[in-house]
Structure formats: structure tokens, C-alpha cells
Amino acid sequence: MPYITQKERDKVDDFLDVLSNKIHNCGQLNYAITRLCIDYINEDKCYQRINDAVGVLSCSSQEIYRRIASHYEDGKAIQNGDLNFKEI
Numbered sequence: 001m002p003y004i005t006q007k008e009r010d011k012v013d014d015f016l017d018v019l020s021n022k023i024h025n026c027g028q029l030n031y032a033i034t035r036l037c038i039d040y041i042n043e044d045k046c047y048q049r050i051n052d053a054v055g056v057l058s059c060s061s062q063e064i065y066r067r068i069a070s071h072y073e074d075g076k077a078i079q080n081g082d083l084n085f086k087e088i
Contacts, residue, residue, distance in 0.1 A: 033057070 023029050037053040077083070 019032060023032060037057065041049045041053055043049070
């Protein structure tokens with residue numbers, strides 16, 4: 001995750017708060033993310049911008065998994081019992 005300065009966060013947080021209150025399903029979320037990436041790329045269409053957008057999507061996915069999904073799964077393993085792995 002890009003741990004940007006608070007000053008940089010302030011530049012986009014108000015907009016993101018409004019946007020996040022408008023997104024209610026995965027189609028809308030996908031559309032918003034795709035639109036942001038395409039708009040970013042189209043500012044100066046070149047390989048670097050395309051690579052930047054793809055990299056951001058990849059790193060964002062990993063950050064969401066690291067910060068949210070893995071903790072959720074750990075809790076479910078405790079709640080429901082862990083997997084019983086057999087040695088190969």
C-alpha cells in the first residue's frame with residue numbers, strides 16, 4: 001500500500017468518501033476502479049502509465065489480502081477448525 005503523507009491523503013479523501021458511499025456492489029466497484037485506471041493511463045498514454053496502473057492493481061490486491069482477508073481467514077480457522085493437512 002502506498003503509505004502516502006497525510007497531506008497527500010487529504011487531497012483525495014473527500015472525493016473517495018463521496019465515491020465510496022455511492023458504490024453498493026462489485027460491478028460498481030469494478031467500474032470505478034477501471035475508470036480511474038483508464039483515466040490515469042489516458043492522461044499520458046505510454047507503457048509506463050499502463051505498467052503503473054497494472055502494478056497498482058496488483059499491489060492493492062495483495063494489500064487487501066494482507067490487511068483484511070488473511071485476518072478474516074485466521075478467525076474462521078479458529079471458529080470452525082483448521083484444515084487437517086496430510087503429508088505428501
